[in-house]
Structures are given as C-alpha cells and as structure tokens.
Amino acid sequence: MMRDAATFEPVESRVTKPEFWRALPARWTSEDEEALVCCHVRQETHDVKSFFFRSPQGRAFVFEPGQFITLELEIDGETINRCYTISSAPTRPHTISITVKRVPGGKVSNWLHDNLQAGMSVRVLGPAGEFTCARHPARKFLFLSAGSGITPLMSMSRAHHELGDDQDIVFVHSARTPDDIIFARELDLIASNQANFRTSFVCERLGARTNWPGVTxxxxxxxxxxxxxxxxxxxxxTCGPAPYMKAVRDLLDEAGFDRRHYHEESFSFETLVSESAASDAASAETATEEQSQAGNGVARFTVSFARSHREITCGADQPVLTAAREAGVRLPASCTQGMCGTCKVKLVSGQVEMKHNGGIRQREIDQGMVLLCCSKPLSDLVVDK
Known part of the structure; x- marks a missing residue:
C-alpha cells in the first residue's frame, strides 16, 4: 500500500468516496424525494431502451422483484402518468431501472426514447404492485413472457441470480424475431451460472438472423x-400483451392447470388509454349493471365538477370515475386500479372512501387529493375538474 512520506497516512483513506459507499444509505421513498435522476440509458434492442435512475441524495431502493414505479411526466404541457415495471433487481439498491419498448404512436414511450437522457430528473411514485415471486414461494417456477413483458420476470431472475439462489426456474420468452429478444445475452449468462435456471426462446419468424437454431x-x-x-x-x-396472456390462460386451462398457482401482470398503458376512450363512448350508450343496482336502496350522491360545471349522480358503491364515464364526462385515466395516478384530482369538498394501490402519495392525500378510479362517495362531492 502506498503511503504519504510525511504523514504515513494511506493515500486511499484521503480519497473522497461517494456517499453511498460510506454507510448503509437510507431507504428511498417518493414521499422524501419526488424526483429521481436518470444516470444512464442503454439500448437493448433496436426499439427497446433501459433507463437507469438514482436518488440525488444517495438513498437505496427497496422493493420486491416484479413491482413497478409510476413516472409523472410533462409532455407538451400535459402531465401524464405511466406505470413501468422495474427491470433491475433489489439486490442492486443504488439504482433502479425500467425497460421501455417504443410503441408506434405511443405518446410516452416515444417521448422517453427521444428525450430522456442522463442527467435529467423525473418525478416518480412507488414502488408498488403484487406481481412478485417473493409473495409466492415455491420449489419450482415457470416464467412466461412476451415482448417487453419480460421486465418483471427479468427482475425476479436477476434477484435469484445475484443472491446465489439456484432456484429451479424455466424461463420461456416469446419475441417477434431473434433480434427482438430483450436481455438475451444476460439470460444466457444466468443460465450458464445456475444449473437449475433454463431458458427457451420462441420467435414468430426468423427476421434477419437466418441461422437461428431455436423455435419459430x-x-x-x-x-x-x-x-x-x-x-x-x-x-x-406471466407478463406480456393482453392477447398473449389470454393465449397462455387458454393453454393452461386446456391442460387443467390449477389457476391458484397462476399469476399475471400487464402494464401496457399506451393500450389502456385507447381502451379508456372506447369505454367512454360505450358508457354514453348503455347503463351498466352497477348503475341499475344503485337505484335499489343504495345511497346516491351528487358529484359536481367545479371547472367544467358538470354535475352527475354517483352511487355509494360506485367509483366516481365509473359514474362520470357513464354520464358522458370524460376524465383522464389509465389503469383504473389506483396504481398510476392519472385520475388524481383535488377534492374541494365532501368525503370519499379510497382504496388505492400506490398511485398517490400520503402527502397528497393530506392535501385533499384523491384518485377517482378507486374513490366511492360518502357524501355529496365537489371536484376541482
């Protein structure tokens, strides 16, 4: 070891080290730090990028593999929320990553690919979600994914690998072509390091790689x-596009698989936004069963939208967002499950029962904000919308 001739103090001891190397860092929460810094962008395939984030104050990320975070983005003067599954493993707590596929016409995915660079800050909520092998211990796992649905299962695989846990896992991933397989080299590396981790890739067609030895x-x-x-x-x-997951469910049902051991997740919010618009149009034409039930002895309340000067009636057993759509009131929404935060509004007056899944901060709740998709009225309401 080299020493300073005058003081005999090891040179290494006088080198300033990053704060997170000195001591166990505090845990990151979106309550303490609303924004994370993008520290790296990695091209995974021709239309897929991974975005890595760190806490400006050096806090550590604690989550279960398979969970997601929600990005709050300002795009063309509009605040848009999108959920993305975490692709990194909790075993590397100083950074957190999402892996995003560019969706044709997708407002958020295209903005991320074209604009988000290292050094930029992004407001983030979470982590949240229940799609994780950590809550369903088993002797053997089967991971089935398609396209960018690989991300939560990659987080789970990375976690087992980095913990030295040679878990019995069969990972089957479906892609359009061999060149569209995300994390192909890393999955091969994990398989080479762990005797009980096996991968299999299923590609729709060969694409440019005519020497592909796998299944098409x-x-x-x-x-x-x-x-x-x-x-x-x-x-x-299972995670992937909705048609893929339906095909998997049908396949397993045909085999007589016990659905109690089946778990799925999908965060294709670019698709959900389109589906929400279609739902708005359909709701204007027909009343739902829930709406009919609300007239049979169930309390009903008035919901007033202060800015648009609209007023609707909502049953006590009905989410405000559902009642608004049925009345033809168009409101921004994506997940409809209290996760993404898109339908967040200020409650001017009244009370609601809200059961959310991480799409709103406690500080925001204290300030009177609510998520309309998971809020049922307890009184007449006035909403700042």
Missing amino acids: GFLTLPLLKLIAPDFMEREVF
Missing part, C-alpha cells in the same frame, strides 16, 4: 410440454 412460431401446449414437462407442478408467472 408461437407457444402452444405441445411445445410447452416439451420445454417444461413438469409445468403442472410449477408456480407460473
């Missing part, structure tokens, strides 16, 4: 039986 086509029950003959004994986690 789609995941079917006979193919799954070849890849994982004991899949009926495994805890199954």
